[in-house]
Ligand SMILES: Nc1ncnc2c1ncn2[C@@H]1O[C@H](COP(=O)(O)OP(=O)(O)O)[C@@H](O)[C@H]1O
Ligand SMILES: Nc1ncnc2c1ncn2[C@@H]1O[C@H](COP(=O)(O)OP(=O)(O)O)[C@@H](O)[C@H]1O
């Protein structure tokens with residue numbers, strides 16, 4: 001386990017906020033590709049499968065780059 | 078606790094940081110019925126509006142508790158957002174577009190209108206000084222995959 | 224409910240679908256202190272192990288309730304994962320590496336060892352037929368963003 005942790009540490013000292021944005025942008029890219037290919041909105045599972053992360057993780061990542069409230073309530077924060 | 082497996086209950090304090098947290102939790106929960114990004118965004122927006130209302134209207138002068146219950150039955154989502162705050166005195170008016178009791182906060186008065194637009198139904202119950210509960214439902218088209 | 228704003232409580236049923244949900248909920252909660260990927264993966268792994276234990280050991284023959292409490296104070300996370308299941312009879316053995324009571328499920332017996340490695344402390348309390356609570360702490364290198 002110590003070794004695994006050392007390995008992880010070398011790669012994973014980036015902040016989560018950044019990695020979430022990366023996942024989210026990839027997710028949106030895949031969504032666009034799938035919309036083009038299938039002429040319909042893809043389900044979350046289709047995006048998750050292509051990214052090889054869980055559905056919940058895709059949703060979490062997408063939330064990091066968008067704030068639906070701000071569309072309607074730009075003032076309150 | 079109900080017998081269904083597709084049930085969750087979340088309690089958080091009414092600080093503004095928890096608004097986005099509640100939104101993600103419900104969105105992550107809903108992801109098990111495999112919605113589209115658009116459907117998820119509808120739900121997130123509705124959750125944000127309801128939680129924001131509890132935060133700023135329900136607990137104007139204090140930090141209180143907000144409880145969210147989410148349940149999925151077949152392809153329908155049931156959402157309940159509850160606070161134990163000041164309550165609503167004029168329940169018949171609050172769903173009117175542009176109606177707000179806090180214009181000084183530059184509130185738009187569109188919260189319930191948005192919820193009604195993005196969800197299939199929105200029900201409000203409230204008692205003065207006891208709190209407010211908003212119940213919403215939404216059917217998902219999902220299962221678009223073959 | 225404590226007075227801290229950085230508090231959450233989640234209740235879900237002990238079905239396997241809720242493991243990944245619980246993991247993401249805790250990750251989303253912790254994300255407010257913007258941890259590193261390593262830190263968040265540590266926490267997610269620990270949550271998975273504890274929730275899996277409640278699901279398969281705590282409720283071997285039924286679906287029960289699992290409660291997760293998370294709190295952040297300064298740069299420290301407090302996690303509590305509780306079930307109301309069968310409980311643990313031999314509490315002094317369960318932390319031993321490779322110790323498992325369910326070898327037939329191909330359990331590795333490494334759950335608590337992993338939790339202890341990934342978190343700063345792991346405390347188990349349990350009562351037969353009443354349930355099990357696992358309390359964990361972890362300090363984060365990051366400080367809360369203002
Ligand atoms: N949880 C609540 N507790 C107390 N009052 C509320 C609550 N939610 C809504 N209200 C009342 O309903 C009104 C309308 O709400 P809404 O449509 O969201 O508009 P806004 O939030 O912009 O004022 C609010 O101005 C407030 O008076
Ligand atoms: N929530 C729980 N309820 C009842 N027993 C548990 C619980 N968590 C752990 N245990 C007991 O502790 C043992 C060791 O747990 P763990 O280290 O995670 O290994 P494993 O899950 O692979 O068996 C389990 O085999 C089980 O007997």
Ligand SMILES: [Mg+2]
Nearest residue numbers: 126130188189
């Ligand atoms: Mg509002």
Ligand SMILES: [Mg+2]
Nearest residue numbers: 272276334335
């Ligand atoms: Mg285990």
